[in-house]
């Protein structure tokens with residue numbers, strides 16, 4: 001019987017539609033002519049542009065999430081994973097927010113993973129940076145728990161639980177073991193200020209660390225990390241932290257490793273995962289064929305890796321490796337580089353160079 005892979009895709013807004021096309025066409029190129037695997041794509045049409053056309057929204061947790069509907073969530077519930085470029089938040093009226101948090105909650109993707117790596121010919125801060133940021137994203141300050149108490153006072157609350165903290169800590173330790181590099185997890189916290197809340201996060205990391213004698217646990221205050229990331233990024237292997245700190249730090253990790261155009265991410269749950277570039281919808285360059293597709297390519301690399309593990313299909317790991325190698329070789333050659341990292345190539349021109357290498361490596365692989 002044929003192995004079937006079902007992928008939901010969100011074109012979203014701004015540069016989303018042009019980059020999702022690059023992603024889907026590239027996956028088709030990798031899988032074409034394969035008799036034993038079929039890849040199905042399911043459109044999940046959500047975002048600001050959808051909201052502007054339909055005015056649909058979901059109301060939950062006291063907020064309106066624009067451009068998404070229960071029907072659309074149902075439509076993707078049987079897929080294995082999602083590819084998502086970006087949805088814009090800028091133009092929604094104040095009472096609306098972007099639809100992405102609904103997907104995070106419904107599919108319970110609790111660990112947001114952002115690898116930081118110095119790829120050749122990208123404007124990184126230092127050579128050989130190679131660490132991963134793991135951010136808990138089901139609770140903490142970023143869940144939008146706000147209350148207007150009176151005309152003068154607004155209270156925003158951060159929830160930290162043992163269950164969610166243990167879960168993300170375990171994920172981080174597993175990742176450090178799998179990476180097999182510095183064998184270290186750095187827990188970022190501010191326990192000296194919020195003794196109970198961050199105390200719980202730290203305690204959870206300590207409890208999990210006892211199960212991983214081969215992996216060291218390091219604890220670091222939130223305000224020390226931005227300094228250390230610039231001074232000595234080689235110090236880090238896996239960084240684990242809470243929702244808000246993870247979000248803030250991820251901007252810096254992208255900046256020290258070549259910028260938004262080259263930074264991918266994966267958001268992992270027990271049964272589902274969402275892959276997307278770290279950048280947003282970049283409305284300023286939409287439709288100009290100059291968006292850097294590297295973060296999109298690398299998000300596909302992460303997706304194929306995860307699907308390969310889940311479906312126990314070695315070929316998906318091979319395709320993930322072929323795509324990653326093709327991007328790295330194109331960067332190394334340096335003759336076709338996207339504009340945001342100092343070159344003059346269009347999205348299409350960079351894609352064509354990557355595709356040439358995919359075809360070569362795939363040919364070599366198939367011909368033994």
Ligand code: ATP
Pocket residue numbers: 014086087088089090260261278279280281282283284285290291292293295340
């Ligand atoms: P949004 O409202 O969706 O968050 P934004 O413009 O505020 O959009 P980003 O989309 O992350 O935030 O863009 C920030 C800057 O980085 C913009 O100048 C944008 O053009 C640039 N940028 C983002 N992604 C890319 C990309 N893939 N290629 C080239 N430039 C990019």
